[in-house]
Amino acid sequence: GENVEQHPSTLSVQEGDSAVIKCTYSDSASNYFPWYKQELGKGPQLIIDIRSNVGEKKDQRIAVTLNKTAKHFSLHITETQPEDSAVYFCAASTRNNAGNMLTFGGGTRLMVKP
Amino acid sequence: KAGVTQTPRYLIKTRGQQVTLSCSPISGHRSVSWYQQTPGQGLQFLFEYFSETQRNKGNFPGRFSGRQFSNSRSEMNVSTLELGDSALYLCASSFKTGQGWTEAFFGQGTRLTVV
Secondary structure, eight states: OOOEEEEOSEEEEETTSOEEEEEEEOOTTOOEEEEEEEOTTSOOEEEEEEETTOSEEEETTEEEEEETTTTEEEEEEOSOOGGGOEEEEEEEBOOSTTOOOOEEOOOEEEEEEO | OOOOEEEOSEEEEOTTOOEEEEEEOOTTOOEEEEEEEETTTEEEEEEEEETTEEEEEOSOOTTEEEEEOTTSOEEEEEOSOOGGGOEEEEEEEEOEETTEEOOOEEOOOEEEEEO
């Protein structure tokens, strides 16, 4: 089955700096790669996703890049703010008719220091 | 539009008991997935239901089961509870469009503590 590895497990940055989180996946059939943000006491919330036919996607301060050949994808957050502090999860899936099973990475705790 | 609703939010059970958790998906969403979240194992897929049929199952023992009703609401059951079953159980729903599936929307979870 699919295996997703995520690094680093913790990341501390100064407000205004950029943060980068990296993930690798093992199943070349995976074609959908979402990123979730989880705040304390809440369920994960999607912040951005990318499909395998796209190499990069951007939404304001957040961007995701995908390298299918190397089987890795990354989350980039620019101009970080204290409210960006949370746990971030990457995931991989084959979004076909067979189902919507997400395989998650281990998570990255991001701390943005004011 | 209401989000994914999970009940109860918190639950304390004794070893050996069984428990049933409930999930109401976003209106119109027919795919419901369940995940277990623990500090040690992270977020792990339990199973997925679509139109009352289980389509995928994760690597969990048979003590973990689920079902989906005709209105897409889903329940999961854990029998003969063990201390290691203490976790946050998350439910997610999604909807199929002409272009494929939407993102998975998560509920706030049910925090199960087994003592």
